[in-house]
Amino acid sequence: MTAGAEVFRGLHLGRAPGDPLVLPGPWDAMSARVFEEAGFPALAIPSAGVAASLGYADGRTPADEMFAAVERIVRAVDVPVSADLEGGYGLAPKELVERLLGAGAVGxxxxxxxxxxxxxxxxxxEWLAEVRAASGDRLFLNARVDTFLRGVADPDRAVERAALYVAAGADCVYPIGAPADLLPLLRAGAEGPLNALARPGRDPSPAVLGGLGATRVTFGPWLQREASDALRESAARL
Known part of the structure:
Protein backbone atom coordinates (compact mmCIF):
# COMPACT_ATOMS: atom_id res chain seq x y z
CA MET A 1 0.00 0.00 0.00
CA THR A 2 2.88 2.36 0.75
CA ALA A 3 4.18 1.69 -2.76
CA GLY A 4 0.77 2.60 -4.20
CA ALA A 5 0.70 5.84 -2.26
CA GLU A 6 4.22 6.68 -3.41
CA VAL A 7 3.25 6.07 -7.04
CA PHE A 8 0.23 8.32 -6.58
CA ARG A 9 2.30 10.96 -4.78
CA GLY A 10 4.86 10.86 -7.58
CA LEU A 11 2.20 11.64 -10.18
CA HIS A 12 1.79 15.06 -8.54
CA LEU A 13 5.47 15.98 -8.70
CA GLY A 14 7.27 17.86 -11.45
CA ARG A 15 4.11 18.71 -13.39
CA ALA A 16 4.78 21.19 -16.19
CA PRO A 17 2.50 24.25 -16.43
CA GLY A 18 -0.51 23.29 -18.53
CA ASP A 19 -0.06 19.58 -17.80
CA PRO A 20 -1.89 18.88 -14.53
CA LEU A 21 -2.70 15.42 -13.26
CA VAL A 22 -6.24 14.75 -14.50
CA LEU A 23 -8.21 12.51 -12.16
CA PRO A 24 -11.69 11.45 -13.30
CA GLY A 25 -14.10 10.42 -10.56
CA PRO A 26 -15.63 6.94 -10.73
CA TRP A 27 -18.79 6.22 -8.76
CA ASP A 28 -18.83 2.44 -9.23
CA ALA A 29 -16.70 -0.40 -10.59
CA MET A 30 -17.94 -0.05 -14.17
CA SER A 31 -17.14 3.66 -14.44
CA ALA A 32 -13.74 3.03 -12.85
CA ARG A 33 -12.92 0.47 -15.53
CA VAL A 34 -14.01 2.88 -18.27
CA PHE A 35 -11.67 5.56 -16.97
CA GLU A 36 -8.80 3.11 -16.56
CA GLU A 37 -9.30 1.79 -20.10
CA ALA A 38 -9.20 5.39 -21.36
CA GLY A 39 -5.66 5.61 -20.05
CA PHE A 40 -5.91 7.69 -16.88
CA PRO A 41 -3.05 6.83 -14.49
CA ALA A 42 -5.10 7.24 -11.30
CA LEU A 43 -8.67 7.94 -10.15
CA ALA A 44 -10.33 10.09 -7.48
CA ILE A 45 -13.68 8.88 -6.14
CA PRO A 46 -16.21 11.70 -5.45
CA SER A 47 -18.37 11.17 -2.37
CA ALA A 48 -21.32 12.88 -4.07
CA GLY A 49 -21.08 10.46 -6.98
CA VAL A 50 -21.04 7.44 -4.71
CA ALA A 51 -23.96 8.85 -2.72
CA ALA A 52 -26.05 9.26 -5.88
CA SER A 53 -25.18 5.77 -7.09
CA LEU A 54 -26.32 4.31 -3.76
CA GLY A 55 -29.51 6.35 -3.55
CA TYR A 56 -28.40 8.85 -0.90
CA ALA A 57 -28.28 12.63 -0.87
CA ASP A 58 -24.80 14.11 -0.92
CA GLY A 59 -23.29 13.88 2.55
CA ARG A 60 -25.73 11.22 3.73
CA THR A 61 -23.90 8.03 2.81
CA PRO A 62 -23.24 5.85 5.87
CA ALA A 63 -19.53 5.29 6.47
CA ASP A 64 -19.80 1.51 6.08
CA GLU A 65 -21.39 1.87 2.65
CA MET A 66 -18.82 4.45 1.54
CA PHE A 67 -15.88 2.25 2.47
CA ALA A 68 -17.54 -0.73 0.80
CA ALA A 69 -17.99 1.31 -2.39
CA VAL A 70 -14.35 2.40 -2.28
CA GLU A 71 -13.27 -1.22 -1.92
CA ARG A 72 -15.37 -2.32 -4.92
CA ILE A 73 -13.89 0.42 -7.09
CA VAL A 74 -10.32 -0.29 -6.00
CA ARG A 75 -10.81 -3.99 -6.67
CA ALA A 76 -12.01 -3.28 -10.22
CA VAL A 77 -8.87 -1.47 -11.45
CA ASP A 78 -5.09 -1.64 -11.32
CA VAL A 79 -4.39 2.10 -11.03
CA PRO A 80 -4.11 4.03 -7.73
CA VAL A 81 -7.41 5.24 -6.30
CA SER A 82 -8.03 8.12 -3.90
CA ALA A 83 -11.39 8.68 -2.20
CA ASP A 84 -13.37 11.64 -0.92
CA LEU A 85 -14.19 10.86 2.71
CA GLU A 86 -16.14 14.07 3.37
CA GLY A 87 -15.36 15.18 6.94
CA GLY A 88 -14.15 11.79 8.10
CA TYR A 89 -17.51 10.39 9.29
CA GLY A 90 -16.71 11.21 12.91
CA LEU A 91 -14.07 8.49 13.04
CA ALA A 92 -10.92 8.82 15.10
CA PRO A 93 -7.86 9.39 12.88
CA LYS A 94 -6.42 5.91 13.43
CA GLU A 95 -9.69 4.17 12.58
CA LEU A 96 -10.24 6.41 9.56
CA VAL A 97 -6.79 5.58 8.23
CA GLU A 98 -7.05 1.85 8.85
CA ARG A 99 -10.47 1.59 7.23
CA LEU A 100 -9.32 3.49 4.17
CA LEU A 101 -6.19 1.39 3.84
CA GLY A 102 -8.31 -1.71 4.35
CA ALA A 103 -10.41 -0.64 1.38
CA GLY A 104 -7.26 -0.40 -0.72
CA ALA A 105 -7.20 3.34 -1.40
CA VAL A 106 -3.96 5.33 -1.58
CA GLY A 107 -5.30 8.73 -0.58
CA GLU A 126 -4.51 19.55 14.44
CA TRP A 127 -6.91 16.82 13.34
CA LEU A 128 -5.17 16.57 9.94
CA ALA A 129 -1.85 16.25 11.74
CA GLU A 130 -3.29 13.30 13.69
CA VAL A 131 -4.44 11.69 10.44
CA ARG A 132 -0.96 12.20 8.99
CA ALA A 133 0.66 10.71 12.08
CA ALA A 134 -1.63 7.67 11.87
CA SER A 135 -1.07 7.18 8.16
CA GLY A 136 2.62 7.98 7.88
CA ASP A 137 3.47 7.92 4.19
CA ARG A 138 0.83 5.29 3.41
CA LEU A 139 -1.80 7.83 2.28
CA PHE A 140 -1.83 10.96 0.12
CA LEU A 141 -3.81 13.60 2.04
CA ASN A 142 -5.75 16.16 0.01
CA ALA A 143 -7.08 18.86 2.36
CA ARG A 144 -10.20 20.53 1.04
CA VAL A 145 -10.58 24.23 1.77
CA ASP A 146 -14.28 25.14 1.81
CA THR A 147 -14.15 28.94 2.17
CA PHE A 148 -15.38 29.69 -1.35
CA LEU A 149 -18.03 26.99 -1.07
CA ARG A 150 -19.29 28.57 2.17
CA GLY A 151 -19.48 32.12 0.82
CA VAL A 152 -16.13 33.49 2.01
CA ALA A 153 -14.78 35.17 -1.12
CA ASP A 154 -11.58 36.63 0.38
CA PRO A 155 -8.73 34.50 -1.04
CA ASP A 156 -6.52 35.37 1.94
CA ARG A 157 -8.80 33.29 4.16
CA ALA A 158 -8.31 30.31 1.85
CA VAL A 159 -4.55 30.84 1.77
CA GLU A 160 -4.39 30.97 5.57
CA ARG A 161 -6.22 27.68 5.87
CA ALA A 162 -4.22 26.03 3.10
CA ALA A 163 -0.92 27.03 4.72
CA LEU A 164 -2.04 25.57 8.07
CA TYR A 165 -3.06 22.30 6.44
CA VAL A 166 0.20 21.95 4.50
CA ALA A 167 2.12 22.60 7.73
CA ALA A 168 0.01 19.85 9.36
CA GLY A 169 1.15 17.35 6.73
CA ALA A 170 -1.32 17.65 3.84
CA ASP A 171 0.19 16.62 0.50
CA CYS A 172 -2.17 18.85 -1.48
CA VAL A 173 -4.85 21.47 -0.85
CA TYR A 174 -8.20 21.76 -2.62
CA PRO A 175 -9.86 25.20 -2.53
CA ILE A 176 -13.12 23.92 -3.97
CA GLY A 177 -15.12 26.49 -5.91
CA ALA A 178 -12.22 28.93 -6.22
CA PRO A 179 -12.48 31.21 -9.28
CA ALA A 180 -9.93 30.22 -11.91
CA ASP A 181 -8.30 33.64 -11.90
CA LEU A 182 -7.37 33.19 -8.23
CA LEU A 183 -5.48 29.93 -8.76
CA PRO A 184 -2.04 31.60 -9.19
CA LEU A 185 -2.47 33.43 -5.87
CA LEU A 186 -3.71 30.30 -4.10
CA ARG A 187 -0.91 28.14 -5.50
CA ALA A 188 1.74 30.63 -4.38
CA GLY A 189 0.19 31.00 -0.94
CA ALA A 190 -0.24 27.29 -0.34
CA GLU A 191 3.37 26.56 -1.34
CA GLY A 192 2.50 23.10 -2.56
CA PRO A 193 0.32 21.07 -4.90
CA LEU A 194 -3.11 22.51 -5.66
CA ASN A 195 -6.31 20.69 -6.67
CA ALA A 196 -8.77 22.53 -8.92
CA LEU A 197 -12.36 21.49 -9.62
CA ALA A 198 -13.58 21.50 -13.22
CA ARG A 199 -17.12 21.12 -14.46
CA PRO A 200 -16.92 19.80 -18.04
CA GLY A 201 -18.26 22.33 -20.51
CA ARG A 202 -18.59 25.04 -17.88
CA ASP A 203 -15.11 25.65 -16.50
CA PRO A 204 -11.74 26.16 -18.22
CA SER A 205 -10.06 23.04 -19.54
CA PRO A 206 -7.60 21.10 -17.39
CA ALA A 207 -4.75 22.48 -19.49
CA VAL A 208 -5.85 26.05 -18.81
CA LEU A 209 -6.30 25.34 -15.10
CA GLY A 210 -2.85 23.77 -15.05
CA GLY A 211 -1.39 26.87 -16.64
CA LEU A 212 -2.97 28.92 -13.86
CA GLY A 213 -1.37 26.82 -11.16
CA ALA A 214 -3.43 23.66 -10.69
CA THR A 215 -1.28 20.60 -10.00
CA ARG A 216 -4.25 18.29 -10.42
CA VAL A 217 -7.79 18.59 -11.72
CA THR A 218 -10.80 16.65 -10.45
CA PHE A 219 -14.44 16.77 -11.49
CA GLY A 220 -16.49 15.93 -8.42
CA PRO A 221 -19.77 14.29 -9.46
CA TRP A 222 -19.97 16.11 -12.79
CA LEU A 223 -18.89 13.18 -14.97
CA GLN A 224 -21.56 11.04 -13.35
CA ARG A 225 -24.12 13.74 -14.04
CA GLU A 226 -23.08 13.79 -17.69
CA ALA A 227 -23.57 10.02 -17.79
CA SER A 228 -27.00 10.40 -16.16
CA ASP A 229 -28.00 12.99 -18.76
CA ALA A 230 -26.97 10.62 -21.54
CA LEU A 231 -28.99 7.83 -19.95
CA ARG A 232 -32.04 10.10 -19.69
CA GLU A 233 -31.74 10.83 -23.40
CA SER A 234 -31.54 7.13 -24.18
CA ALA A 235 -34.55 6.44 -21.97
CA ALA A 236 -36.53 9.19 -23.71
CA ARG A 237 -35.74 7.70 -27.12
CA LEU A 238 -36.97 4.31 -25.92
Missing part, protein backbone atom coordinates in the same frame (compact mmCIF):
# COMPACT_ATOMS: atom_id res chain seq x y z
CA UNK A 108 -8.29 10.78 0.47
CA UNK A 109 -9.96 14.18 0.44
CA UNK A 110 -10.91 15.58 3.85
CA UNK A 111 -13.22 18.62 4.14
CA UNK A 112 -12.88 21.51 6.58
CA UNK A 113 -16.58 22.23 6.99
CA UNK A 114 -19.51 20.31 8.42
CA UNK A 115 -23.25 20.87 8.00
CA UNK A 116 -22.46 23.94 5.91
CA UNK A 117 -20.27 25.57 8.57
CA UNK A 118 -16.51 26.08 8.37
CA UNK A 119 -14.51 24.37 11.08
CA UNK A 120 -11.97 26.25 13.15
CA UNK A 121 -8.87 26.04 10.92
CA UNK A 122 -6.42 25.49 13.78
CA UNK A 123 -8.49 22.66 15.23
CA UNK A 124 -8.88 21.14 11.78
CA UNK A 125 -5.13 21.40 11.18
Missing amino acids: CNLEDSAAGVLRDPHEHA
